[in-house]
């Protein structure tokens with residue numbers, strides 16, 4: 323195990339002190355990052371003591387330390403999972419060759435693009451969530467929001483390290499650009515659409531952490547397979563932190579469901595109007611939020627048929643998530659039956675269908691939470707079931723772009739589709755209703771009326787613990 327040196331300005335386990343030039347370059351970028359955090363992060367909570375976990379090693383047991391921190395003083399550092407000795411390339415045309423410790427010249431710009439695209443999502447989500455603290459449903463949730471925020475900041479550090487260490491001047495310029503683009507900015511938006519969507523209420527935050535952070539998990543898993551070993555090691559450690567973000571989403575939505583069921587029981591009704599009047603989120607409205615964020619996140623996997631992803635795989639840059647689970651790691655002769663909007667299936671080379679394969683395994687992972695939430699609904703004696711929308715619903719890239727497909731996967735007449743869209747994704751009035759519920763609750767142990775308390779606190783502390791001390 324490589325220990326992290328906390329005496330250094332930038333905590334790291336990459337022996338930064340052994341490379342003065344790199345160290346100086348990163349120490350030059352550090353104040354720019356802090357300035358960005360100060361302007362675009364959760365700026366109104368800079369003096370709060372937040373009970374946060376900080377990475378202190380990459381050890382499987384006990385990699386994190388917990389304690390109260392002012393967020394601007396969080397120790398953002400550079401942590402890579404330990405190197406696997408003699409690691410070999412695990413897929414593609416160069417399978418079996420030694421993994422790369424440096425970037426091969428011919429893949430330089432593609433790898434840089436992959437790293438920049440991943441890196442861009444990290445600060446984007448902090449920007450999207452920057453005002454949520456004002457309407458937190460509890461101090462427990464407030465703490466979780468900030469935990470996610472500081473770790474996305476660390477993920478930015480992880481990508482910036484790779485850019486600085488392996489891409490020279492271009493990499494340093496890209497690192498500056500990562501702080502210059504902003505979520506939703508008219509002139510310099512973030513690279514991917516989902517990361518420009520505003521997250522102005524906590525239901526959206528829970529959906530985002532459930533669906534969009536899970537896309538992050540799948541992207542990181544596929545980059546963890548990369549032949550470029552420093553990228554692989556970086557992503558492997560990021561996945562450790564990412565798990566908590568999805569936990570926040572899954573338990574957040576689960577607690578909304580529990581609270582809604584309680585209100586339904588108290589009132590003895592399934593009538594959304596009455597449930598809303600009692601200050602809870604009716605299940606059909608929750609379903610609309612799931613439809614919105616799931617479909618938006620599905621676009622992040624890219625087009626169904628993609629020559630870029632074929633090349634990235636063949637060249638060893640980006641594998642499939644959990645590449646080990648497959649038999650064939652070269653895919654030069656395999657075919658994929660791709661359903662098309664005209665009702666036919668097209669046979670495409672498996673290599674060109676990898677985005678779709680990733681999307682399918684992502685959706686399977688998404689099902690897990692739905693099963694859990696539906697079990698709670700079933701146990702409460704209700705017939706309503708939450709579902710994932712069809713992967714062809716509301717797609718804005720790929721084979722299904724702008725196809726009038728219902729969440730059930732039915733191709734409709736365009737006007738039918740348009741007419742019903744507000745039944746499927748949140749309408750302005752749905753959003754206004756949910757926003758109206760967002761009132762800050764900041765008494766330790768107290769919860770907003772639209773969400774049930776969590777089953778347990780953080781790091782074995784009680785739910786009533788003062789996770790954030792506001793000044």
Ligand SMILES: [Fe+2]
Pocket residue numbers: 444473474477538564
């Ligand atoms: Fe992240």
Ligand SMILES: [Fe+2]
Pocket residue numbers: 474535538564567
């Ligand atoms: Fe995340």
